[in-house]
Amino acid sequence: MDLFSPDTGLQPIPIEDGELALLSRLPLPIPNAEVFARLLRETAWRHETIVVYGKRHLQPRLTAWYGEASYTYSGLRLEALPMTPLLEQLRSAVEAATGHRYNSVLLNHYRDGDDSMGMHSDDEPELGPRPVIASLSYGATRTFILRHKRSKRTVKFDLADGNLLLMAGALQQHWLHGINKTAKPIGPRLNLTFRYIA
Ligand SMILES: O=C(O)CCC(=O)C(=O)O
Ligand SMILES: [Mn+2]
Known part of the structure; x- marks a missing residue:
């Protein structure tokens, strides 16, 4: 696994x-708590309507898109806002930790256990064929679910405050991922996925 150099502290998850x-x-x-509070306060959160099978829905979470290039998914065009100093600082730390470069970040705000993200792959053409995506989480712990497209095998693990998950190689081609709703009474979670848009 040449992607993950041994001295970054990244622990490979065999898959x-x-x-x-x-x-x-x-x-x-x-401190993580300060990053969380500032992201909550400084982000231009939006509650977007998306069209799925011709029907309009409010997304079950808030989102924001920052970086150098606009982005289209689920029929939704997101105009990029310039990265804030905090986002620049997080991007630099994530680049140092992963040995890869990113020019955009999608932020998701899961307000409580009712908020979620449907199973999907990050496979938009502008991400390229084997995208490296770095996913940073703050706040409440949520379960990250992966499902193999062909075998349907499911892999689940928790993403907790301050965790950085790196997805790379053919992962987006072969697997879906998402965050289910939970009945547990939990607080808000923020997730940032750093990407490179060509
Ligand atoms: O919230 C997460 O951990 C997943 C976010 C995600 O998959 C995405 O932004 O594409
Ligand atoms: Mn994703």
């Missing part, structure tokens, strides 16, 4: 047909 690795805490000079 067929793709590459995954986890870092328990992204090294930063700011």
